[in-house]
Amino acid sequence: MSKITAAITAVGGYVPDFVLSNKVLESMVDTNDEWITTRTGIKERRILKDEGKGTSYLAIKAAENLINRSGVDPKEIDLVVVATATPDLLVASTAVYVASQIGATNAFAYDLQAACSSFLYAMSTASAYIESGRYKKVLIIGADKMSSIIDYTDRATCIIFGDGAGAALFEPNEEGYGLQDEYLRSDGAGREFLKIEAGGSLLPPSEDTVKNKQHFVHQDGRTVFKFAVSNMADVAEKIMMRNNLTHDDVSWLIPHQANLRIIDATAGRMNLEDSKVLKNIQRYGNTTSATLPLLLSDFESKFKKGDKLIFAAFGGGFTWGSTYLTWAYNS
Numbered sequence: 028m029s030k031i032t033a034a035i036t037a038v039g040g041y042v043p044d045f046v047l048s049n050k051v052l053e054s055m056v057d058t059n060d061e062w063i064t065t066r067t068g069i070k071e072r073r074i075l076k077d078e079g080k081g082t083s084y085l086a087i088k089a090a091e092n093l094i095n096r097s098g099v100d101p102k103e104i105d106l107v108v109v110a111t112a113t114p115d116l117l118v119a120s121t122a123v124y125v126a127s128q129i130g131a132t133n134a135f136a137y138d139l140q141a142a143c144s145s146f147l148y149a150m151s152t153a154s155a156y157i158e159s160g161r162y163k164k165v166l167i168i169g170a171d172k173m174s175s176i177i178d179y180t181d182r183a184t185c186i187i188f189g190d191g192a193g194a195a196l197f198e199p200n201e202e203g204y205g206l207q208d209e210y211l212r213s214d215g216a217g218r219e220f221l222k223i224e225a226g227g228s229l230l231p232p233s234e235d236t237v238k239n240k241q242h243f244v245h246q247d248g249r250t251v252f253k254f255a256v257s258n259m260a261d262v263a264e265k266i267m268m269r270n271n272l273t274h275d276d277v278s279w280l281i282p283h284q285a286n287l288r289i290i291d292a293t294a295g296r297m298n299l300e301d302s303k304v305l306k307n308i309q310r311y312g313n314t315t316s317a318t319l320p321l322l323l324s325d326f327e328s329k330f331k332k333g334d335k336l337i338f339a340a341f342g343g344g345f346t347w348g349s350t351y352l353t354w355a356y357n358s
């Protein structure tokens with residue numbers, strides 16, 4: 028019997044309508060379009076403005092888009108994982124609500140949090156369940172309402188992040204397509220450099236934490252940048268070497284969209300031409316858990332059966348990694 032591999036069989040995505048451009052940010056903080064464009068590559072990002080809508084709204088929209096595009100019956104889904112750093116609620120998993128809302132009534136569901144690497148880790152989870160034969164349809168959704176944790180008076184963070192969601196369905200494949208290899212890492216020394224200080228068990232919410240803006244994301248951008256550049260490039264290069272892939276073999280790089288300079292550095296180490304490097308950072312900014320599946324959703328029509336995709340991500344924690352996956356279908 029041939030080994031079962033775990034392949035992506037459908038994708039979906041969603042971004043909210045409201046566009047926050049660099050021009051508008053110029054009127055909110057001391058910044059300018061030229062600085063943001065040259066330092067990050069971002070031109071605009073999408074924001075979920077509607078009151079009373081959280082990350083689940085984005086996740087449901089992305090999942091519904093996948094269901095409409097593929098025709099999959101939600102009742103056949105075994106597991107729903109929502110990868111997110113911005114759950115609707117701290118207790119009561121966002122994924123459970125999402126699963127119910129999309130009609131995945133026979134599934135169990137939970138959230139997974141590894142900051143910007145969440146989707147990469149969720150791919151690992153989905154694949155392990157499929158390869159073991161335990162489940163047949165695993166839906167993973169990367170979704171973040173970053174605007175809910177951003178201080179729009181802090182120019183170091185508010186120019187970077189946006190809201191969005193993307194989804195991928197994993198199923199067994201007997202032709203050998205799907206996830207081939209992964210190289211996932213983490214290092215707790217990184218938690219000082221990118222975090223939300225308050226609201227968790229370490230520092231529960233109080234009047235002081237609100238006053239001191241400790242419920243917003245803070246990052247030491249320069250330090251995170253240094254670690255991101257070297258680690259994302261390292262793992263991408265390692266996974267190519269371990270699988271005897273040259274830059275000619277690689278069809279597409281699917282990199283986390285945090286900063287165009289980090290993406291370029293990773294592609295440079297892989298010796299990959301720019302036309303193989305997928306990007307939508309200019310339109311969406313950094314949507315944290317959603318960057319990788321939004322790329323899959325936006326560029327699905329370009330992928331051909333057998334294409335070799337290298338994913339790479341780096342995020343808070345620190346967490347980072349690279350995954351090698353072969354595409355299983357022609358759309």
Ligand code: UT7
Nearest residue numbers: 058059062066143182183186248249251252255285286342
């Ligand atoms: O996805 C999760 C992981 N996160 C990341 O990967 C983010 C990694 N970090 C970055 O992408 C970059 O560090 C940033 C985009 C956040 C910042 O770019 P940078 O080139 O590292 O800038 P910097 O922080 O070193 O700041 C350079 C200068 C400073 O001025 P001085 O000290 O040189 O006078 C900043 O005060 O730019 C100034 N600056 C700004 N100027 C205009 C910082 N933010 C802004 C701004 N507009 N928004």
